[in-house]
Amino acid sequence: MELELSIDGVIESQDVAPNESLLxxxxxxxxxxxxxxxxxxxCGACTVLIDGVPRVSCVMLAAQAGGCSITTxxxxxSTKKLHPLQEAFIEVGAASCGFCSSGMLLSAYALLQQxxxxxxxxxxxxxxxxxxRCSGYEKPVQAVLxxxxxxxxxKTPFIDYAITSVAEENTSVTGHLTALVGANGKLRSAPSPNGTNRPSGPIQMSMSKHLGAQVVGRPLxxxxxxxxxxxxxSFAADYEPRGTLYARVLTSPYAHAIIRTIDASVARALPGVHAVLTYKDVPRHPFAxxxxxxxxxxxxxxxxLDYIVRYVGDRVAVVAADTPEIAEQALDLIQVEYDIQSGIFDPRQALESSTIRIHPESDSRHIYDASRNIAMRVRADYGDVEQGFAGADVIVEGEYLLPPTQPVSLEPHSVLTYFDEDDTLVVRTSTQVPHYIRRTLAQLLDLPLRRIRVEKPEIGGNLGARQEIVLEDLCALLTLATHRPVRLVSTRTEEFLSNRISPQHIVRLKTGVMNDGTIVANQLMILADTGAYATHPLVLQTTAASALSLYPCPNMRFVAEVLYSNHQPAAADAGLALTVESFALEVHIDEIARRLHLDAISLRQQNWIKTGATYRLLKELRGGREQGQRVESCGLPTCLQIVxxxxxxxxxxxxxxxxxxxRGIGIALVLHGQSGQVAMTSGAIIKLSEDGSFDVFGAINDGGNGSTTQLAQLAAEALGVSLEEVVVHNRDTDIAPTEVGVSPATVLYSSGGAILKAAEQLRRQILTVAGRMLNVVPESLAIQKGLIVGTGEQQVTKVALSDVAAYALANEGRHLMATASWKGGQTPTTFAVQGAEVEVDTENGCIKILRIITAIDAGRVLNPLLIEAQVEGGVVQGLGLATSDELFYESQGRLLNTSLRDYHLYTAAEMPKLETYLVETTDPTGPLGAKSSAEIGVYGVAPAIVNAVAHAIGTSIYQLPLTPERILRAIHIQNSRRAV
Structure with missing residues (x-):
């Protein structure tokens, strides 16, 4: 049908199908x-304005917009002339990954028009x-106002950031937060809680370490x-070459079955179908x-593709066709006969079952015990735990349950594969691990590595779920079969049914403690449901040291068993194991305090980790090797005092x-670090361009959390130029150095270490050439604000970096560039304290979260604007884990909540008051003393809320999320005990 539309002021005539959506x-x-x-x-990501009114275009027919004015x-x-609303979003850091920004801006614009x-x-x-799902809602609300x-x-107000610098990392603290740093870098006094300024004691507000900084430490x-x-x-789905085919995946309707027969002949004969692949048509290579x-x-x-399907939504076949509609038709024509098997839907059942084996095949590798459905087992012991329990005055035990959840990245998984003009397979995908995908696809497809290029566009709402292969192998197989571009995009329902989840966990804690509160023995045991495939069980090895290291004691034991089930595979969700362990441990510590009639904060202070301590469990896990054991800095005392x-x-x-x-209040202490990680490797290349700018080629695992900007700040600081003079290239495996074992929380250390090392080498080259130009020793020169200047008494004419580049090319015949590799051993430990204030309605079990306070030991604060956004985004995720996130299954493993209608996410209108405080320490193992803040904001929210609810109702709850039913049940049990 013919339709006339006005899109952004341009009237166009469009031929649309009756069922075509406006989106x-x-x-x-x-x-x-x-x-x-x-x-x-x-989700609102598709919001447009229809005659000035915000409308979601995905559920609106294009025909309904006929004659209307549509605004995107x-x-x-534009970038040349931004609207004040767009400028405000930039200034306050409201656009993180950017996937939701367009829709949010239009909703805000419509409000301000009215x-x-x-x-x-x-x-x-x-x-x-x-x-x-990235930075939360505080920044956008601030931007609109x-x-x-x-x-x-x-006149617009200054944007203030609460930053406290700790002169020394002390084991106790008595001072008070006394200053704020504004966005303009000026120090301003801030009133203490009683309205007067108090002496700071050992907490000192100082910018001395930033006095020479040009870029680092500023809210850019x-x-x-x-x-x-x-x-x-540009995101993964925003590019489509000519002749693109559309792929759809046939998924299993059963949780556990063997494919007896599969016939795709009718589907292949359908006009418009170019390929149908089953397990019979692809190589059988096991991979991670x-x-x-x-x-x-x-x-x-x-x-x-396999002949065994292991969860509802598992892959059965994949189709490529001219249109999505034809591909869907082809799926219906594939004939499959299943031999249905019994399933496992609880981690405890996996251990108990003697007949069900989820992975009976012999060609899978490195499964710990396939006969008992154990994908992996981790154990670390320090001291004599049994003897420690025997000598304790009190033993406190508890079991803590966390349900399976969905990360819900706003951008669905999307892949485009095609052969370019050089016959190189290009894989354009929303991933954080392009090099790993490239290496794995080379093995699966039997292609040389040099014939595969992975492009990494922007990522919309990473949340840790973009660190693995999800659709890339299927899409690439179809391109190999058709030699045509192929696009494969998950629907939101498929994101819930077929893609990665955060698994169910059962955590058992047993603690031996003396009457004075001294912990003498601690044991933490985890049963983790990894689902049908062991996607990320090894994350437990990197966090085993962190599980109990927050409260070190003479006798500790950590045991984790990662078990198969017939649920969706587990994902590398943000925080994953540490979120689980932090919830169990911090709720358990409050329970110990209640049993001993001690103050929960005093108990923590008596037992917490201190500067100079070693990670005892990690040493045992590594076979006694001393790798990254020592805690070099700890801002916990200051963080705790603030909260x-x-x-x-x-x-x-x-x-x-x-x-x-x-009303009740509660706190939780958390840490994050992978000290002793041995596989983390990265690289960087930096070159001086003829205009005096720098090109930085770095393997940067950035999922929309600001890592690229922070790393560019490090390069700019080391090279003595403004941030605008640094151009980062990291979107393509052909130009970005390879990285190994790098996660979003460690990219600051891996790529940061490589970039600083390369920058220092290049800085020396530049000063050496400048010294020859000026006939002075290089040691008397420095780079400041893009110019070569003298540092001593001798007056030296200032030389521009562009002149140095030109001199090196013309007179010495060389480019000025440097290459560096960096291998990580120890990574700094980030600490944080989070507090919650809640109100509980004891008649219906509903809770209202009033405040969440976060104080984070961020090391040297590289960029307070980005760190605040990272922390606040983590808090939003933590709120969901505490109160609403939970997947529900029917008895045969079929997921029941498969859309955002059934899976509640926090909105801007539901948010409590958030307060974020940055505590600045200096860690010698971090780049320029910095620590990562990428994930830690999520860890302590749930336990702080649970502890606050326990304070309000007098009893704790050991299962997430805190639904009204669970709260009422806890209240009724508490009342029954009091009545006895």
Missing amino acids: TLLRREGHHSVKQGCETGE VEKLG NASPTEDEVRAALSGNLC RAATVLRGE PLLNAPKMVTGRA TAEGLTSEPVVQDHYS EEKLQWAARRGVSEGGRFR
Whole structure:
């Protein structure tokens, strides 16, 4: 049907199908700022303005927009002339991955058109239809209010960041937070809680370590922020070459079955179908979808297509056709006969079963015990645990349950594969591990590594779920079969049914403690459901040292068994094992304090890890080798003091409220680090360009968390130039150096170490050439603000970097460049304290989360704007884990909640008040003393909330999420005990 539309002020005549959505039409016409995230209207990524009113285009027919004026974010402003709303999003750091930014900006724009002076609640309501999974909602709300101020012609306020510098890492602290650092770098006094400024004691607010810094320590926006807010950022699904075929996957309707027969002949004969692949048509090579983060062997139990299906949604066949509709038709024509097997749907059942084997095949590798469905087992002992328990005054035991959850990255998994003009297989995919995908595909496809190139565009809402192969192998196999470009994109339902989840965990803790609160023995045991395939069990090896190291004692034991089941495979979700262990451990510590009638903070201070301590369990896990054992810096005392003061702990913790609505406060201490990791390797290449700028080629595992910008800051600081003079290249395996064993939380150390090393080499080269130009010794020169200047008493004419580059080319016949490799041993430990204030309705079990306070030991603060966004995004994820995230299955393993309608995510209107404080220490093992803040914000939220609820109702809850039913059950049990 013929349709006339006005899109961004241009009237166009379009030929549309009666059932075509407005989203499909807009993307077909090149408006890629309109994103496909859910297909059901919940995420808001596809929001456009229809006659000035925000509408989700995925559930609106194109025909309904006939005669209407459609506005996308491209109309709002361009990189040459940004709208004040776009500028505000950049200034406050509201655009992280950028996938949700376009829709959110349009919702905010519509609000400001109607209301020039909105309240914060009105802004949150306007943004409530736009989900964000990276930086949360504090930054966008702040940006909208800031833009409203600009549009009214008023003066915008400074953006303040609460940063406390610790002069020395002490084991105890008595001072108070006394200063803030504004966005302009100026120090400003901040009132203490009682309204007066107090002496700082050992906590000193000092910028002395930043006095010479030009770039590091400043709140600079993301390098790609202008692209994000103008809709120009390119994601995996935003490019489509001519002749692209569309792929669809036939999935298993059964949780466990053997394919007896499969007939694809009718499907292959369907006009428009170019390939149908089953397990009979592809090589049978076992592989691991995720790269191991240690030197230990990786479990290899995946096959591109197999004759055994192990969960509802497992791969059966894959089709490539001219259109998505033909591909869907072809799936219905594939005839499959299944021999249905019994399934395992609980980790405990996996151990008990003597007849069900999920992986009976002989060609899978490195499975710990396939006969008992144990994918992997980890054990580490220090001291004599049994003797420690025997000598304890009190033994406290508890079992803690965490359900399976979905990471819910807003961008669905998307892959495009094609052969370029050099007959190289190009794989364009939303991944953080392009080099690992390249290596694995070379083995699976029997292609030389040089004939595969992996492109890594922007990633929309990573959350740790982009660190493995998900669809890339199937898409590449289809391109090999057809020699045509092939696109394979998951729907939101497929994201729930077929792609990765965070697995169910059962954690058992047993602690021996003396009457004075001294912990003498600790044992932590985990049963983890890795699902049908052992996607990421080795993550437990890298976190085994962290499980109990927060509270070291003479006798410790860590045991983890990763068990197969007939659920979806487990993902490398943000934090994963540490989120689990932090919840169990911190709730358990509060339980110990209640049993001993001790203050929960005092108990933690008595037993926590200190600067100079060693990771005892890690040493045992590594066979007694001393690798990265020592804690070089610890800002826990300062972090705890901040949260304690903000919660008014001393005045409120000992008070129990009565009545229907009861308030409570709770805290949790957390750490993050992979000290002793031996496989982490990265590289960097830096060259000086003729205009005086620098090209940095780095293997940067950036999932939208700002790592690229922080690493560019490191390069700029080391080279003495502004951030604008550094151009980062990391989107292609042909130009980015290989990295091995790098995760989002360690990229700052791996790539940061390589970049700093290469920058130092190049800096010396530049000064040597400049010395010859000026006839002075290089040691008397320095690079400052892009110029070569003298550092001594001798006056030296300033020389531009562009002149040095030109001199080296013309007079010495060489480029100035440096290459460096970096192998990580020890990575710094990041510490944080998180506090929660809640209100519980004791009649219906509902909880209202009032405040979440986070104080993080960030090492040297490289960029407070980006760190705050990282932390606040983690808090949003933690809120979901605490109160709503949970997958539900029917008895035969079929997932019940398969859309965002059934799986609740926090919106801007539901957020509690968030407070973020950065505690600055200096760690000699981090780049320029910095620590990673990429994931730690999620760890302590759930246990802090659980502990706050326990304070309010008088009893703890050991299972997440905190649903009203579970809270009411706990209250009723508590009341029954009191009545006895």
